[in-house]
Amino acid sequence: MDKQQLMEQAISARGNAYVPYSKFPVGAALLTKDGEVYTGCNIENAGYSLTNCAERTAVFKAVSEGVMQFEALAVAADTKGPVAPCGACRQVLVEFCAPDMPVYLTNLEGAVSETTIAELLPGAFTTGDLDYASRK
Ligand SMILES: O=c1ccn([C@H]2C[C@H](O)[C@@H](CO)O2)c(=O)[nH]1
Numbered sequence: 001m002d003k004q005q006l007m008e009q010a011i012s013a014r015g016n017a018y019v020p021y022s023k024f025p026v027g028a029a030l031l032t033k034d035g036e037v038y039t040g041c042n043i044e045n046a047g048y049s050l051t052n053c054a055e056r057t058a059v060f061k062a063v064s065e066g067v068m069q070f071e072a073l074a075v076a077a078d079t080k081g082p083v084a085p086c087g088a089c090r091q092v093l094v095e096f097c098a099p100d101m102p103v104y105l106t107n108l109e110g111a112v113s114e115t116t117i118a119e120l121l122p123g124a125f126t127t128g129d130l131d132y133a134s135r136k
Pocket residue numbers: 019022024025026041042043044051052053054055075083084085086
């Protein structure tokens with residue numbers, strides 16, 4: 001499973017997006033250390049704030065099956081440049097992925113931005129911050 005294949009899986013997962021409100025389908029593909037892929041799409045709701053993004057769908061699918069060792073993530077949407085994950089997804093990714101884990105952001109024209117979890121959310125609030133508060 002190379003990065004090109006992972007991005008293709010993200011584009012394919014985009015086809016399952018439930019987006020009657022935004023009409024903006026997004027797909028994600030999360031590669032595990034075991035070589036499995038958990039895909040995700042965005043799933044909207046008439047109560048707009050209940051929308052789940054593609055990235056979080058993929059992470060939650062994996063974690064709900066007891067899988068938390070991840071190797072790489074690809075995200076795809078029909079954007080001018082490589083798609084930008086939202087802040088909520090960046091925070092969730094920080095929770096489950098290593099800071100140096102590669103993330104491939106792409107669009108339908110083949111523009112690719114290769115980044116990392118740490119670059120997506122510098123200065124993230126983490127479990128370490130909670131530990132400090134309970135040190136005594
Ligand atoms: O990286 C992104 C950015 C946006 N969305 C979704 C949320 C919503 O359904 C739609 C418009 O914001 O796109 C994602 O799934 N991932």
